[in-house]
Every structure is written in structure tokens, then in C-alpha cells.
Amino acid sequence: MLHNALKGYNVTILAYGQTCSGKTHTIRGTQENPGLIVLTANELFEKLQYLITPEGINAMPAPHNNEAGFTDRVITVTISYLEIYNENVNDLLND
Numbered sequence: 001m002l003h004n005a006l007k008g009y010n011v012t013i014l015a016y017g018q019t020c021s022g023k024t025h026t027i028r029g030t031q032e033n034p035g036l037i038v039l040t041a042n043e044l045f046e047k048l049q050y051l052i053t054p055e056g057i058n059a060m061p062a063p064h065n066n067e068a069g070f071t072d073r074v075i076t077v078t079i080s081y082l083e084i085y086n087e088n089v090n091d092l093l094n095d
Helices: 002-006 023-028 036-051 054-059
Strands: 082-085 088-091
Touching: 002 036, 023 036, 036 054
Parallel strands: none
Antiparallel strands: 082 088
């Protein structure tokens, strides 16, 4: 999933299932045991941080390396965190 996100594709993490089946815990986790959102975000930003270093840029094959102006690119990360419950959509980032 992260590999495709770094290529510029949109990705989705979806938790579907019966009430009390562990969806929230899987997605959110706890301080001691972080869930998919925290783990994925940490790894994504870690990889993006590496890609903007000289080592990361030079490790990329042409046309993505320095010779092709990779350093001039802009990286934008947009995140939505939604819950659909009883046909109602709730934005969980604005709670």
C-alpha cells in the first residue's frame, strides 16, 4: 500500500465488520500498541523524509533522481478519517 502511495496513487484503509469486532482497535490502537493509522502514517513520513535526502534522491533511478529535477517536486499528503455508521458519515478528524 505505501509503495503505491509513494508512486502517487490514492490508497484506502477500510475496516468493515460487525459491532464490537475490533475495527476501532485495529485502526486506532492504543499508546502502547498503535493501530494501522499511526503505523502507516509513521512509515509514510519516514519514507518521504528519506526521499528528500541526497541519499534517497540519488538512490532513485532516472528520471526521478537529481538529474531530472526531482528536488523541484512538491509532495502533498491528504488524509481523511471517516466513519460510516447507520448511513451517516462522520468526520473523525474533526471530533
